[in-house]
Amino acid sequence: MRKLIVFAFIGFLAQLIDGALGMAYGVTSTSLLLAFGIVPAVASASVHLAEVVTTAASGVSHIKFGNVDKQTVYRLIIPGSIGAFVGATFLSNLPGDLAKPYISLFLLVLGVYVFTKFLFKFQPLKTKKDMSLSRKQAIPLGLVAGFADATGGGGWGPIATPVLLSRKGMSPRKVVGTVDTSEFAIAVSASLGFLISLGWEEVNWLWVVALMIGGIVAAPIAAWLVQKLHEQLMGVLVGGFIILINMRTLLDAWFESATILPYAYAITLLIWGVAIVYTVINLKKKRQSSSHNKEIEK
Numbered sequence: 001m002r003k004l005i006v007f008a009f010i011g012f013l014a015q016l017i018d019g020a021l022g023m024a025y026g027v028t029s030t031s032l033l034l035a036f037g038i039v040p041a042v043a044s045a046s047v048h049l050a051e052v053v054t055t056a057a058s059g060v061s062h063i064k065f066g067n068v069d070k071q072t073v074y075r076l077i078i079p080g081s082i083g084a085f086v087g088a089t090f091l092s093n094l095p096g097d098l099a100k101p102y103i104s105l106f107l108l109v110l111g112v113y114v115f116t117k118f119l120f121k122f123q124p125l126k127t128k129k130d131m132s133l134s135r136k137q138a139i140p141l142g143l144v145a146g147f148a149d150a151t152g153g154g155g156w157g158p159i160a161t162p163v164l165l166s167r168k169g170m171s172p173r174k175v176v177g178t179v180d181t182s183e184f185a186i187a188v189s190a191s192l193g194f195l196i197s198l199g200w201e202e203v204n205w206l207w208v209v210a211l212m213i214g215g216i217v218a219a220p221i222a223a224w225l226v227q228k229l230h231e232q233l234m235g236v237l238v239g240g241f242i243i244l245i246n247m248r249t250l251l252d253a254w255f256e257s258a259t260i261l262p263y264a265y266a267i268t269l270l271i272w273g274v275a276i277v278y279t280v281i282n283l284k285k286k287r288q289s290s291s292h293n294k295e296i297e298k
Contacts, residue, residue, distance in 0.1 A: 007210035012215065014215065030153025108247065115243060116239070247268060
């Protein structure tokens with residue numbers, strides 16, 4: 001019972017982060033499951049099965065509010081689904097102890113990417129008119145993001161969202177809506193791949209339901225939280241959190257001595273803390289400057 005409550009909290013926390021950032025549900029929840037000693041394939045399978053429900057609800061909401069570029073969704077879901085299915089099959093056939101440190105390394109790299117992107121390269125995004133993503137561009141993006149999502153337990157949002165945002169012609173809300181809506185197909189394909197390769201008996205359905213419940217409860221709170229926390233600060237918080245969670249798995253796998261752990265944690269926490277303080281001060285200065293400029297204009 002205690003483990004189910006923990007898993008529900010993991011689903012809650014992951015959805016809280018994903019709802020505020022538009023990405024990182026899979027990365028966060030898989031990182032936490034790996035930290036609890038869950039085999040990578042089972043962890044990723046559990047996350048994707050839970051995501052079938054959460055992404056469906058998210059996709060319906062985005063479509064209802066007009067946040068989806070349907071043409072881009074159609075172009076992404078086929079290559080994305082193929083990549084996710086292949087990735088799930090590939091991961092299921094790897095020994096758990098062998099795959100775990102490499103999956104954690106992949107998640108840590110994504111965490112570093114999110115952390116540095118929001119800390120150093122964050123820029124307020126401007127609304128654009130129309131999106132331009134050809135089939136030739138959608139196929140490799142879908143294949144890579146889908147494969148990464150299944151093997152790492154997360155990666156569709158962190159890979160697809162920045163790529164779409166870097167292109168001309170799409171508003172930020174449509175990027176998030178399009179990525180979230182297309183992720184339903186990726187979650188279904190990855191889940192099928194895991195179920196075929198692992199078998200139904202390998203999946204603990206109580207864990208999956210707990211993750212779902214936590215995510216459903218967090219969804220409205222995340223919608224409120226995104227209005228309160230600045231996107232840049234949330235990105236720095238999430239990136240540092242993902243790095244911290246995956247560090248232990250890597251250090252345990254690659255270093256025999258446990259004495260290095262406290263020093264690694266201390267350095268990471270120090271850098272993370274400085275980054276948070278820097279971001280808060282920087283945002284405060286920007287708000288003050290904006291208010292001053294408005295007063296001058298009046």
